[in-house]
Amino acid sequence: xxxxxxxxxxxxxxxxxxxxxxxxxxxxxxxxxxxxxxxxxxxxxxxxxxxxxxxxxxxxxxxxxxxxxxxxxxxxxxxxxxxxxxxxxxxxxxxxxxxxxxxxxxxxxxxxxxxxxxxxxxxxxxxxxxxxxxxxxxxxxxxxxxxxxxxxxxxxxxxxxxxxxxxxxxxxxxxxxxxxxxxxxxxxxxxxxxxxxxxxxxxxxxxxxxxxxxxxxxxxxxxxxxxxxxxxxxxxxxxxxxxxxxxxxxxxxxxxxxxxxxxxxxxxxxxxxxxxxxxxxxxxxxxxxxxxxxxxxxxxxxxxxxxxxxxxxxxxxxxxxxxxxxxxxxxxxxxxxxxxxxxxxxxxxxxxxxxxxxxxxxxxxxxxxxxxxxxxxxxxxxxxxxxxxxxxx
Numbered sequence: 214x215x216x217x218x219x220x221x222x223x224x225x226x227x228x229x230x231x232x233x234x235x236x237x238x239x240x241x242x243x244x245x246x247x248x249x250x251x252x253x254x255x256x257x258x259x260x261x262x263x264x265x266x267x268x269x270x271x272x273x274x275x276x277x278x279x280x281x282x283x284x285x286x287x288x289x290x291x292x293x294x295x296x297x298x299x300x301x302x303x304x305x306x307x308x309x310x311x312x313x314x315x316x317x318x319x320x321x322x323x324x325x326x327x328x329x330x331x332x333x334x335x336x337x338x339x340x341x342x343x344x345x346x347x348x349x350x351x352x353x354x355x356x357x358x359x360x361x362x363x364x365x366x367x368x369x370x371x372x373x374x375x376x377x378x379x380x381x382x383x384x385x386x387x388x389x390x391x392x393x394x395x396x397x398x399x400x401x402x403x404x405x406x407x408x409x410x411x412x413x414x415x416x417x418x419x420x421x422x423x424x425x426x427x428x429x430x431x432x433x434x435x436x437x438x439x440x441x442x443x444x445x446x447x448x449x450x451x452x453x454x455x456x457x458x459x460x461x462x463x464x465x466x467x468x469x470x471x472x473x474x475x476x477x478x479x480x481x482x483x484x485x486x487x488x489x490x491x492x493x494x495x496x497x498x499x500x501x502x503x504x505x506x507x508x509x510x511x512x513x514x515x516x517x518x519x520x521x522x523x524x525x526x527x528x529x530x531x532x533x534x535x536x537x538x539x540x541x542x543x544x545x546x547x548x549x550x551x552x553x554x555x556x557x558x559x560x561x562x563x564x565x566x567x568x569x570x571x572x573x574x575x576x577x578x579x580x581x582x583x584x585x586x587x588x589x590x591x592x593x594x595x596x597x598x599x600x601x602x603x604x605x606x
Contacts, residue, residue: 249533257537258373262380264544267417268424269295270388292385300378307374310459313452373537408555416551420544426511431461434468434503438475441495445488449478461504463539464523468500518546522566 249256276291333348399405439454447453453475460467475496480489526546530538546566554563 246533253534253537254369254373255376257534257541258376259380260541260545261373261537262377262384264420264424264541265299265377265381266384266388268421269299270417271421273385288389292388296378296382296385299381303374303378307370309455311370313455412551412555416548419547419551423512423543423547426508427462430503430508430511431458434458434461434499437499437503438471438496441492441499442475442479445479445483445492447479447482449482453478464527464543465520466527466539468504472496472500517568518543518550519566519568522546 273288273291273295276286279286329348333344336347337344395409396406399409435454435458438457439450442450442453453471456474457468457471460471463470472493476489476493479492480486483489523543523546526542527539530542530545532538534541550563550566553559553566
């Protein structure tokens with residue numbers, strides 16, 4: 214009599230435990246999301262510092278192994294030089310962005326009165342009623358308020374730069390103890406330590422390669438757009454080139470925003486449809502070729518990220534961290550996918566984030582790549598005959 218009663222009791226206990234687990238996960242997720250939003254400035258600065266540290270860490274290790282005659286460059290000296298170079302580069306980049314942004318804001322104020330009529334005239338072919346409605350809607354937009362908001366956000370850029378430099382300095386200071394801390398954290402388990410190092414190395418390799426390729430493609434795109442703006446005689450040619458370079462770091466959306474903004478500036482300044490259409494076609498062609506042909510060709514199979522996953526990551530981190538989150542969405546997604554691919558319980562997440570459902574097919578991961586099998590089969594046209602010959606011998 215007790216056995217039939219114990220089974221429902223056990224099932225009720227299991228169901229209660231499952232409900233409690235789900236509730237705790239939801240509560241923990243809400244707390245983490247709240248912390249991400251409230252500490253966005255610190256966390257975004259820390260993420261940028263980690264990326265810069267990973268970019269220069271391999272170079273420092275290489276310099277530490279180089280010998281100039283009998284003299285060997287010490288690691289601490291290479292770290293100090295790296296911090297100084299990063300600080301100089303960040304301050305120069307921040308100053309350039311702020312100066313160009315101030316130029317854009319100052320020039321935009323002079324175009325504020327002309328912009329509504331210019332934008333409304335784009336819809337003149339739809340009739341005077343539509344043109345008047347768009348003109349009224351454009352005049353109701355508080356452009357000066359948006360400009361003040363942008364200026365306030367730009368003012369915090371220098372503060373973020375100083376905080377990133379401090380974080381990078383502390384990371385380099387702690388670099389010498391990283392292996393010791395990792396070994397202690399893993400309880401001295403050598404296989405786990407090696408596996409963790411492999412995961413961290415894979416994340417650093419893929420993120421570094423992504424950023425290097427993205428920087429190259431964005432720089433070329435910005436220079437080409439600047440050349441077009443200069444050919445059209447635009448006052449904001451340099452600013453539009455710098456803006457294109459920066460916005461191209463935002464995947465998928467950044468190039469579209471940069472092209473639309475540049476086209477609006479062209480139309481507001483020139484006021485003629487024909488040059489505006491010509492500029493839009495030229496800039497759009499550059500963005501399409503560089504973003505959809507050259508960029509994927511250089512990336513190759515390094516990232517293997519799902520396009521839909523990139524859009525979801527862009528939307529999520531943009532909502533949580535704003536513009537900083539949009540810039541960091543792809544590196545964070547790469548790290549999450551690699552970590553999940555090495556955790557059996559989270560491998561489903563890695564498969565969903567990957568492009569082909571094979572998140573860990575990089576060399577050295579131990580998982581074969583189907584394309585590699587196909588290439589091997591193509592290079593060996595008769596594997597079965599060879600195996601039969603070997604068995605016969």
